[in-house]
Amino acid sequence: MKWSWKIANVAGIDVYLHMTFLILIVWIGLGYWQLAGTVAAVISGVSFILALFFCVLLHEFGHALTARQFGIRTKSIMLLPIGGIASIEKMPEDPRHEIIIALAGPAVSSAIALVLWILLKMSNGLVPLEDLSVTGGSFLQRLMIVNILLAAFNMLPAFPMDGGRVFRALLSLRMEPVKATRIAAMIAQAFALLMAVLGFRYNLFLVFIAVFIWIGAVTEARMANVKFALSGLSAGKAMLTDFQVLQPDESLAKAVKLTLSGTQKDFPVLAGDKVIGVLRQSDLLRGLHDHGKLCRVDQEMQGDVPQADISEPLEAVMERMQAGESGLLIVTDGSRIAGIIDIDNIMELLRIQKALQEHDEHRW
Numbered sequence: 001m002k003w004s005w006k007i008a009n010v011a012g013i014d015v016y017l018h019m020t021f022l023i024l025i026v027w028i029g030l031g032y033w034q035l036a037g038t039v040a041a042v043i044s045g046v047s048f049i050l051a052l053f054f055c056v057l058l059h060e061f062g063h064a065l066t067a068r069q070f071g072i073r074t075k076s077i078m079l080l081p082i083g084g085i086a087s088i089e090k091m092p093e094d095p096r097h098e099i100i101i102a103l104a105g106p107a108v109s110s111a112i113a114l115v116l117w118i119l120l121k122m123s124n125g126l127v128p129l130e131d132l133s134v135t136g137g138s139f140l141q142r143l144m145i146v147n148i149l150l151a152a153f154n155m156l157p158a159f160p161m162d163g164g165r166v167f168r169a170l171l172s173l174r175m176e177p178v179k180a181t182r183i184a185a186m187i188a189q190a191f192a193l194l195m196a197v198l199g200f201r202y203n204l205f206l207v208f209i210a211v212f213i214w215i216g217a218v219t220e221a222r223m224a225n226v227k228f229a230l231s232g233l234s235a236g237k238a239m240l241t242d243f244q245v246l247q248p249d250e251s252l253a254k255a256v257k258l259t260l261s262g263t264q265k266d267f268p269v270l271a272g273d274k275v276i277g278v279l280r281q282s283d284l285l286r287g288l289h290d291h292g293k294l295c296r297v298d299q300e301m302q303g304d305v306p307q308a309d310i311s312e313p314l315e316a317v318m319e320r321m322q323a324g325e326s327g328l329l330i331v332t333d334g335s336r337i338a339g340i341i342d343i344d345n346i347m348e349l350l351r352i353q354k355a356l357q358e359h360d361e362h363r364w
Contacts, residue, residue, distance in 0.1 A: 004078060010061070011065065013077060014076040014077070015057065015076070015077050016076055016077070016078045017079050018079060018081075020080060021079055021080060025049065025050075028045050028046055029045065029046050032045035032046075047139075048142065048143070051139075052143065055112050055143070055147055056150070057077065057079065057084060058108050059106075059108050059109050059154075060077045060086040060105065061086075062104040062105045062108035062109075063102070063104050063162075064077065064088070066101045067092075070094075070097045072088055072091075072101075073089045074086050074088050082209065082212055089319070095169035095173050096173075098165060098172075099165075099170070101165075102163075102165040102166045103162065105162050106150075107151075110148070110151045112143075113144050113145075113151070116140050116141075116147070120144065125138055125140065156191065157187060158187065158188035158192065158213050159213065159217040159219075159220045160212075160213070160217075161216075164216075164220075168220075171183055177224065178225065178228040181220055181221060181224035182221055182224065184220070185217040185224075188214075189213075189214055191213060192210040192213040192214040193210070195213065229354070230313075230315040230318060230346070231315060234312060234314055235310055235311070235312045235331050236311065236338065236339070237314060238314055238346050238349045239331040239340060239345065240342075240345055241338070243264060243339065244264055245268045246268070246297045246301075247269070247270065247271070247297065248269055248271055248276060250296070250297050251296060251297070252284060252287050252292075252294070252295050252296075253294065255267060255284050256284070259281070265280070266280045266342065267279045268328075268330055268337065273336070275305050275330050275337055276301075277301035277303045278330070279297055279301045279302075283300045283301060283302060284300065287299065305330055306321075306329045308320070308330070309331075309332060310331050310338050314346065317329060317341065317346075321343060328340055328341070329341050
């Protein structure tokens with residue numbers, strides 16, 4: 001992932017730290033230095049932020065591990081200054097499952113707050129409710145308050161917060177998922193506008209969050225429209241039937257020639273009529289760099305070739321392509337290769353369908 005570093009792998013899930021997080025740490029450290037002027041204050045402030053983001057990480061693992069119970073894999077978790085993002089390979093088809101997955105994060109934050117409350121109670125560290133503060137009090141007390149706020153904030157009914165997903169799932173129980181997503185996205189955008197107005201008046205950080213919410217809402221609505229457009233279509237509708245193939249004993253020079261003479265970037269490798277691999281553009285470039293254009297294709301090709309039946313739903317095909325490393329799938333009709341398909345093919349089909357739909361609407 002760009003501008004990020006992998007810092008851990010927990011339960012098979014990669015955890016990444018975005019470089020802007022380091023900017024936040026430096027900013028917090030400088031802030032505490034200006035306020036107190038001591039190294040101890042800087043260490044205390046930075047330690048609290050690190051503890052807070054560890055709680056955010058646990059919040060995201062709540063989503064990820066709950067999704068795993070429904071057979072949904074989480075590819076990675078990214079830590080950003082605004083929080084964490086769990087990259088789940090797909091959303092569950094059952095709205096009830098989506099509700100459970102969305103609620104798992106706030107449930108973890110609430111559980112952390114409860115554990116901290118118990119520790120403070122046992123150590124006589126609790127203060128009266130009116131004295132509770134995010135900026136004052138003991139380390140554990142502030143961490144408890146922040147986790148309560150984290151759970152509450154995430155339950156706001158706006159994408160991409162957990163509350164927005166719960167709201168969308170509840171609507172999906174009574175209407176089509178696409179319509180439910182559009183309604184939830186519109187409400188999220190209205191909420192973002194309100195937050196931006198308040199941000200310009202009181203705190204500019206709210207404007208930053210408003211932009212994040214707006215982008216999340218637009219993205220969710222766009223994905224729902226794509227999913228709706230793909231419903232009912234099969235892989236055969238989007239596959240490319242006029243394509244080039246390579247033989248395993250051919251040189252990379254042949255692949256270079258085919259690449260420059262057309263638009264195809266990835267090439268199936270066939271031994272007779274059997275697909276034995278795929279030479280992706282990245283494989284070609286690496287082979288040219290390491291071995292030159294006389295290198296054989298089978299030395300650089302990838303042997304794991306994802307395939308899709310010609311009748312497989314196009315929506316499922318796209319989900320597989322987004323979840324995996326390959327940008328190319330081989331479309332088969334029985335034992336015969338019928339075509340190839342990549343994201344560009346699918347996007348082209350969507351653009352054509354949109355143009356036809358707009359033409360029909362204009363005609364009426």
